[in-house]
Amino acid sequence: MAASVARSQLTPLSRQITAKPSQSDQTPKCIVRFRPLNIPRRFNVTVKASINRNDEKIGGNNNKTAPALHPQSILDDDDDEEDAASKDSLNSLPRPLSSAQFSNFVSDGSRLRVAYQGVRGAYSESAAEKAYPNCEAVPCEQFDTAFEAVERWLVDRAVLPIENSLGGSIHRNYDLLLRHRLHIVGEVKFAVRHCLLANPGVKVEDLKRVLSHPQALAQCENTLTKLGLVREAVDDTAGAAKQLKDTGAVASSSAAAIYGLNILAEDIQDDCDNVTRFLMLAREPIIPGTDRPFKTSIVFSLEEGPGVLFKALAVFALRQINLTKIESRPLRNQPLRSSDDNSGYFDYLFYVDFEASMADQKAQNALRHLKEFATFLRVLGSYPIDTTIVP
Numbered sequence: 001m002a003a004s005v006a007r008s009q010l011t012p013l014s015r016q017i018t019a020k021p022s023q024s025d026q027t028p029k030c031i032v033r034f035r036p037l038n039i040p041r042r043f044n045v046t047v048k049a050s051i052n053r054n055d056e057k058i059g060g061n062n063n064k065t066a067p068a069l070h071p072q073s074i075l076d077d078d079d080d081e082e083d084a085a086s087k088d089s090l091n092s093l094p095r096p097l098s099s100a101q102f103s104n105f106v107s108d109g110s111r112l113r114v115a116y117q118g119v120r121g122a123y124s125e126s127a128a129e130k131a132y133p134n135c136e137a138v139p140c141e142q143f144d145t146a147f148e149a150v151e152r153w154l155v156d157r158a159v160l161p162i163e164n165s166l167g168g169s170i171h172r173n174y175d176l177l178l179r180h181r182l183h184i185v186g187e188v189k190f191a192v193r194h195c196l197l198a199n200p201g202v203k204v205e206d207l208k209r210v211l212s213h214p215q216a217l218a219q220c221e222n223t224l225t226k227l228g229l230v231r232e233a234v235d236d237t238a239g240a241a242k243q244l245k246d247t248g249a250v251a252s253s254s255a256a257a258i259y260g261l262n263i264l265a266e267d268i269q270d271d272c273d274n275v276t277r278f279l280m281l282a283r284e285p286i287i288p289g290t291d292r293p294f295k296t297s298i299v300f301s302l303e304e305g306p307g308v309l310f311k312a313l314a315v316f317a318l319r320q321i322n323l324t325k326i327e328s329r330p331l332r333n334q335p336l337r338s339s340d341d342n343s344g345y346f347d348y349l350f351y352v353d354f355e356a357s358m359a360d361q362k363a364q365n366a367l368r369h370l371k372e373f374a375t376f377l378r379v380l381g382s383y384p385i386d387t388t389i390v391p
């Protein structure tokens with residue numbers, strides 16, 4: 001059955017579809033074989049500089065889909081021939097998946113495939129590897145692409161940022177959680193340490209503009225203001241590093257190593273406690289437990305009226321359930337609800353995370369209570385709390 005669903009969703013060039021139990025899921029998985037392979041499986045990448053900080057992690061991790069970087073492949077700055085070779089190697093890095101390429105995507109299915117947004121060296125890639133060690137991290141152009149890739153069985157999971165301790169919520173992903181039918185099966189917290197990167201030979205004083213993901217730019221507001229740099233937003237931090245010319249980029253030290261850039265300044269985020277929380281998303285929910293601390297994420301909407309939100313939140317307070325996050329987003333398909341006096345008001349969705357498992361009776365009671373007056377309620381997932389933060 002799963003095979004026929006996928007068959008109708010995919011338009012392969014040549015296809016052979018079989019349903020077999022996946023290693024990761026107990027549900028059947030489609031193995032689809034296509035003609036062109038646009039995500040190369042092994043690479044030899046050469047880099048020019050600044051590899052020292054990450055040699056071990058990048059060079060030593062042969063589990064990556066993307067290139068293994070070898071310290072001995074560091075090139076001499078002035079060698080043009082080697083420069084060209086370096087560029088060729090960078091061209092062979094996996095290109096992020098776009099929806100248009102879905103029909104060409106191929107994987108041998110031997111490892112758990114985890115979609116993330118961005119290109120190699122993005123923080124999201126590291127978060128995916130923290131969430132699923134030894135996974136095959138699959139770069140995707142946009143957040144939507146990652147959601148779709150899971151829904152279409154092209155990957156097994158997605159790991160996407162949802163909030164950052166300095167920059168706040170990643171609203172796009174809140175909206176996509178509702179639009180798609182994926183389940184939150186876990187979370188990972190990742191300490192984000194930004195560097196200011198530039199091409200070899202470029203000094204801080206030479207820089208006028210700096211590129212990065214809007215969240216990353218927001219997280220480094222103070223430093224960038226002090227340096228008087230004009231900010232330019234791009235899709236992801238590593239993407240900024242990859243396309244650098246005469247600008248600077250705010251990105252990770254891994255991105256510096258991958259794209260042969262110099263690190264001009266380290267730890268430029270406004271606060272050393274800069275943590276991004278990522279959600280682990282899957283097609284199926286996990287069975288909530290009570291063996292360890294769990295968190296549950298829900299989304300609901302309410303009738304208009306005095307004190308309705310207060311009443312909604314009271315269902316948790318009454319049962320001593322701690323809330324860890326509340327976010328409101330406009331209800332997009334009916335943003336304005338007209339009232340009798342024609343004044344009209346905005347309609348909102350409320351996203352709430354609370355510290356309890358859905359296996360816990362008091363969480364079930366709280367939601368039963370909330371349902372009595374919520375106009376809409378969906379449980380997005382009940383999953384173990386990540387109590388570790390890795391740099």
Ligand SMILES: O=C(O)C(=O)C[C@]1(C(=O)O)C=C[C@@H](O)C=C1
Nearest residue numbers: 122123124161213215236237276
């Ligand atoms: O651009 C990246 O490297 C990302 O992984 C994206 C992202 C985000 O969307 O918040 C993730 C972590 C950091 O907070 C900055 C950017």
